[in-house]
Amino acid sequence: MTGLGWGLKSLGRHPLRTSLSLAGIAVAAAMLLDMVMLSGGIEKSFSEMLLQRGYQIRITPKGTLPFDTEASLPDATALVRALRADPAVAQAGAVIGTAVYARAGDSLVTLFGYGVQPEAQAIYQVVAGADLAPDDTLGVLLSRPAAEALGADLTVGDTVVLVGRLDPQVAAAGLDRALVVRGVVRWLYDYRGQPSVGAVLPVMQRLARSQAPDAASLVLVRARADSAVPALAGRLRREHPSVEVNSVADLVLHAKRRLVYFTQLSYVLGAMSLVVAVLLIGTLLTITVNERLGEIATLRAIGVSRATVVRQVLAEGVALTLLGSALGVVLGLATARYLDAILNSFPGLPEAFSFFVPRVDTLSRAAVVLLVTGTLAGLYPAWLASRAPIATTLRAEAT
Amino acid sequence: MARLPGPHRDDAPRGGDLTCPDPVLVARDLRKDYPVGGETVHALRGVSLTVGPGEYLAIVGPSGSGKSTLLQLIGGIDTPSGGTVEILGTRLDTLSDRELTRLRLLRLGFVFQRFHLLPVLTARENVELPMAEAGVKGPERRARARDLLAYVGLGARGEHRATQLSGGEMQRVAIARALANRPAVLLADEPTGELDAATGHGILELFRRLNRDGTTLVVVTHDERLADEATRTLHMLDGRVATQTTAQPPPRPAAPHP
Numbered sequence: 155m156t157g158l159g160w161g162l163k164s165l166g167r168h169p170l171r172t173s174l175s176l177a178g179i180a181v182a183a184a185m186l187l188d189m190v191m192l193s194g195g196i197e198k199s200f201s202e203m204l205l206q207r208g209y210q211i212r213i214t215p216k217g218t219l220p221f222d223t224e225a226s227l228p229d230a231t232a233l234v235r236a237l238r239a240d241p242a243v244a245q246a247g248a249v250i251g252t253a254v255y256a257r258a259g260d261s262l263v264t265l266f267g268y269g270v271q272p273e274a275q276a277i278y279q280v281v282a283g284a285d286l287a288p289d290d291t292l293g294v295l296l297s298r299p300a301a302e303a304l305g306a307d308l309t310v311g312d313t314v315v316l317v318g319r320l321d322p323q324v325a326a327a328g329l330d331r332a333l334v335v336r337g338v339v340r341w342l343y344d345y346r347g348q349p350s351v352g353a354v355l356p357v358m359q360r361l362a363r364s365q366a367p368d369a370a371s372l373v374l375v376r377a378r379a380d381s382a383v384p385a386l387a388g389r390l391r392r393e394h395p396s397v398e399v400n401s402v403a404d405l406v407l408h409a410k411r412r413l414v415y416f417t418q419l420s421y422v423l424g425a426m427s428l429v430v431a432v433l434l435i436g437t438l439l440t441i442t443v444n445e446r447l448g449e450i451a452t453l454r455a456i457g458v459s460r461a462t463v464v465r466q467v468l469a470e471g472v473a474l475t476l477l478g479s480a481l482g483v484v485l486g487l488a489t490a491r492y493l494d495a496i497l498n499s500f501p502g503l504p505e506a507f508s509f510f511v512p513r514v515d516t517l518s519r520a521a522v523v524l525l526v527t528g529t530l531a532g533l534y535p536a537w538l539a540s541r542a543p544i545a546t547t548l549r550a551e552a553t
Numbered sequence: 554m555a556r557l558p559g560p561h562r563d564d565a566p567r568g569g570d571l572t573c574p575d576p577v578l579v580a581r582d583l584r585k586d587y588p589v590g591g592e593t594v595h596a597l598r599g600v601s602l603t604v605g606p607g608e609y610l611a612i613v614g615p616s617g618s619g620k621s622t623l624l625q626l627i628g629g630i631d632t633p634s635g636g637t638v639e640i641l642g643t644r645l646d647t648l649s650d651r652e653l654t655r656l657r658l659l660r661l662g663f664v665f666q667r668f669h670l671l672p673v674l675t676a677r678e679n680v681e682l683p684m685a686e687a688g689v690k691g692p693e694r695r696a697r698a699r700d701l702l703a704y705v706g707l708g709a710r711g712e713h714r715a716t717q718l719s720g721g722e723m724q725r726v727a728i729a730r731a732l733a734n735r736p737a738v739l740l741a742d743e744p745t746g747e748l749d750a751a752t753g754h755g756i757l758e759l760f761r762r763l764n765r766d767g768t769t770l771v772v773v774t775h776d777e778r779l780a781d782e783a784t785r786t787l788h789m790l791d792g793r794v795a796t797q798t799t800a801q802p803p804p805r806p807a808a809p810h811p
Contacts, residue, residue: 163673452669455630456730457658458686459651545631549621551667 183482247274269358
């Protein structure tokens with residue numbers, strides 16, 4: 155009989171008490187798991203989202219982040235041409251983002267419009283139909299929410315009339331453009347339910363209101379080698395001082411700074427969950443040891459060493475931790491999913507963004523911390539057990 | 554009837570070997586004082602005794618006479634205020650806590666009034682416990698535990714949890730556990746104290762057989778029947794040995810002693 159096996163059996167003496175304690179440890183472990191996923195998840199999720207299509211650098215108007223403001227880059231085509239001529243650059247493409255409208259019967263539906271260069275795009279995936287050709291000035295791409303907003307039966311091949319340069323205050327008609335739906339796409343940075351459409355860059359530039367000719371919201375750059383990204387970003391910064399150049403790593407850093415309260419919250423709540431786990435395990439084991447002092451004194455009397463007694467109590471702590479953690483993982487993943495859905499519904503957050511992302515390295519660290527915590531929680535009761543005075547305890551038991 | 558399982562470890566003392574001239578246990582002028590409410594209670598006031606191999610010693614006396622305290626001192630689970638105890642020539646007061654624990658494990662067997670089995674373990678696992686602590690390998694441990702349980706009449710109850718056993722059965726398991734590491738002497742504190750007369754009689758029979766098979770026994774008891782079985786009886790009163798009676802010469806072992 156190993157110490158752990160003995161520990162597990164000992165926990166079965168009081169099933170209700172053990173179950174309640176396990177439930178408490180599971181809740182604490184679940185909270186720790188969620189906080190660990192939250193602390194590292196934002197960074198990982200954001201980084202993965204930005205690198206989905208392999209473009210490692212974003213160029214935006216000076217002092218802004220992508221789609222942060224309505225500011226735009228002038229002479230986008232020239233900038234893209236210059237970037238594509240750079241030997242360290244594998245591909246570059248401009249994107250413009252603007253509010254547009256679409257006619258649906260007698261009314262206008264507000265949409266978000268992307269102008270893209272299809273040959274160098276990193277912001278959508280085609281889910282039905284076809285992509286735009288680089289010179290397709292008659293085609294349009296829709297997200298599913300946009301298709302639903304424009305009519306349930308709207309499908310590939312149908313025509314959509316987009317209206318740009320419209321002043322919604324006076325409802326004055328601006329510029330109409332009839333476009334044929336080429337495909338349904340998933341815009342990678344759209345928030346949940348965002349109705350978005352996309353056309354080639356020149357079409358959307360024309361529809362954009364109050365934008366300079368050949369303007370773009372950002373330019374995406376894919377370096378030939380990941381290792382060359384920091385150097386390339388630095389060089390582009392020097393060569394194009396009038397724009398903002400950020401690598402994905404820089405953007406992740408910006409995001410971390412903006413969401414630092416999430417990380418701090420996760421640390422505080424994670425630490426609290428550890429304290430709760432320690433208190434639960436320590437309390438349960440202390441009660442158990444106090445109840446079993448007679449038994450422990452007997453074991454010591456028949457020659458069982460202090461070390462064995464300590465190991466046995468610690469094994470109970472470890473067994474509690476392992477069982478509680480196993481339950482906690484299930485509970486933690488379920489609550490993370492639920493909380494992610496809540497947080498993801500905040501306006502302006504991309505649907506693809508996730509707050510709670512399981513990472514093998516951080517989860518392993520959390521598991522080790524929890525196991526060490528469980529062991530530490532057993533130290534006091536183990537010490538108590540090993541120091542029980544044999545004769546006095548046996549005398550007290552006999553009376 | 555099952556024979557007491559052997560063979561011996563080569564290095565283990567053969568407590569019941571009557572050819573061995575050395576005493577198993579020697580206590581000299583044992584004293585034990587307890588501070589109680591600012592006063593000192595003299596539980597033992599200078600008790601000396603010698604127990605030879607194969608002997609069956611009963612310690613009797615009224616409650617508070619110091620008999621259980623004496624047993625705890627000679628068993629090395631309490632320290633005397635004065636005097637010395639030797640087990641197989643080793644003075645207990647010269648041992649570290651770890652050495653004393655090891656001596657209790659390998660040289661002494663304990664049986665308590667309240668059995669004190671681990672309720673979550675089976676009878677066999679309870680018997681295996683001291684052997685596991687002593688480092689006996691699994692298969693040997695299991696085989697010996699089965700043999701010991703058969704010896705105490707519980708061959709068919711080995712896989713029952715301690716909680717599924719009657720009081721008498723639990724005490725038999727406790728006796729098997731006490732014999733697990735082939736002790737030089739078995740110390741029992743009121744082993745029939747929690748049992749009814751019929752069940753106690755079974756334990757009495759078992760002790761008789763144990764001693765006949767070579768086990769050295771020191772038994773603290775109120776049970777006159779148990780005391781009557783002893784080869785020698787110490788009558789304790791007020792922390793002293795009041796009288797000592799010898800019933801018959803020590804029996805020769807009928808079988809090899811563990």
